[in-house]
Amino acid sequence: MCTVITYHSGNHYFGRNLDLDYSYNETVVIMPRHYNFIMRKMKAIESHYAIIGMATVVGNYPLFYDATNEEGLSMAGLNFPDYSYLNPYNESKDNVTSFEFIPYILSTCKNVKEARVKLKTINLYDEPFSKEYPNSTLHWMIADKEEAIVVESMKDGLHIYDNPVGVMTNNPPFNIMNFALNDYASLSPKQPENTFGTSLHLYSRGMGGLGLPGDLSSKSRFIKVAYTKLNSKSKEDENSAVHQFFKILGSVEQQYGLCEVTPGAYEYTIYSSCVNIEEGIYYYTTYNNSHIHGVNMHHTDLDASTLTIHKLIKDEPLDII
Numbered sequence: 287m288c289t290v291i292t293y294h295s296g297n298h299y300f301g302r303n304l305d306l307d308y309s310y311n312e313t314v315v316i317m318p319r320h321y322n323f324i325m326r327k328m329k330a331i332e333s334h335y336a337i338i339g340m341a342t343v344v345g346n347y348p349l350f351y352d353a354t355n356e357e358g359l360s361m362a363g364l365n366f367p368d369y370s371y372l373n374p375y376n377e378s379k380d381n382v383t384s385f386e387f388i389p390y391i392l393s394t395c396k397n398v399k400e401a402r403v404k405l406k407t408i409n410l411y412d413e414p415f416s417k418e419y420p421n422s423t424l425h426w427m428i429a430d431k432e433e434a435i436v437v438e439s440m441k442d443g444l445h446i447y448d449n450p451v452g453v454m455t456n457n458p459p460f461n462i463m464n465f466a467l468n469d470y471a472s473l474s475p476k477q478p479e480n481t482f483g484t485s486l487h488l489y490s491r492g493m494g495g496l497g498l499p500g501d502l503s504s505k506s507r508f509i510k511v512a513y514t515k516l517n518s519k520s521k522e523d524e525n526s527a528v529h530q531f532f533k534i535l536g537s538v539e540q541q542y543g544l545c546e547v548t549p550g551a552y553e554y555t556i557y558s559s560c561v562n563i564e565e566g567i568y569y570y571t572t573y574n575n576s577h578i579h580g581v582n583m584h585h586t587d588l589d590a591s592t593l594t595i596h597k598l599i600k601d602e603p604l605d606i607i
């Protein structure tokens with residue numbers, strides 16, 4: 287399971303939980319403006335927006351999970367099994383594979399408005415990166431400072447949804463998730479009003495949120511993280527906003543042992559990320575390292591042509607004095 291959110295508090299932020307039972311050796315990668323981005327069916331893009339994100343690098347090629355470009359446009363891929371469908375090659379369209387989709391959009395678009403235009407000509411087509419890295423079954427959230435959208439390629443076509451809540455999880459499709467929010471419209475951080483006309487005792491704080499799902503299923507995480515994000519408040523300085531962002535993602539993180547995917551194998555939150563999209567800083571934590579590390583893309587020469595790769599600091603000792 288995975289969760290992606292946007293957040294606004296002073297600056298604008300975008301990030302995700304990556305929940306899986308194993309790791310593909312992901313690293314924080316900066317793809318500078320002159321990295322020659324080679325595509326399978328389209329002309330290589332020699333000059334483009336610079337990008338920072340989480341990726342597995344295979345033979346000098348970044349396979350992005352989530353990323354942000356220097357204009358602040360951000361995009362993340364989350365699992366969408368059973369529904370995801372990649373098309374055969376279509377010669378009248380721009381054929382883009384699923385592993386090229388994030389860097390292609392972020393290389394060429396500066397905001398969601400431009401991405402919407404680009405999506406009209408794209409055919410998400412079915413070609414794996416390699417035998418070792420077959421196609422993923424993903425759907426994507428794309429966001430900037432103003433808005434967020436969800437892109438779902440299904441058998442009946444490419445669905446593009448406005449995403450007014452700025453959160454996405456996994457199955458089922460986004461329109462069903464978004465509709466499910468209706469069932470929780472009465473939840474509130476305030477104590478509930480007694481409408482029974484009889485004497486009731488509000489014996490605990492937080493009873494306005496009674497009924498908020500707390501399990502790890504995808505729909506429950508969608509509701510929980512939407513409620514948490516939309517009601518949470520933080521100061522607007524960077525430290526407060528970034529900590530708050532990780533707290534919101536923490537409301538739907540997965541503890542090892544709670545979600546068995548195959549006998550004895552458990553999905554857990556491998557990393558959480560938070561990008562300050564105005565400043566181009568990619569913050570992350572990992573399961574065994576809750577210290578927030580940040581990589582500022584502007585500390586790298588963005589006019590370069592080679593990838594910069596930052597290995598994740600996955601374990602950090604406890605600090606005892």
Ligand SMILES: C[C@H](CCC(=O)NCCS(=O)(=O)O)[C@H]1CC[C@H]2[C@@H]3[C@H](O)C[C@@H]4C[C@H](O)CC[C@]4(C)[C@H]3C[C@H](O)[C@]12C
Pocket residue numbers: 287288304305306310342349350351363364365366367385414415419420421422423456457504
């Ligand atoms: C599985 C990951 C998403 C996590 C997630 O949504 N989990 C929920 C599982 S479930 O629905 O609840 O079952 C996705 C996100 C990005 C994906 C990776 C990126 O797309 C980059 C490459 C793409 C290659 O085609 C396959 C390997 C890969 C390295 C992908 C492996 C895997 O599919 C990743 C890591």
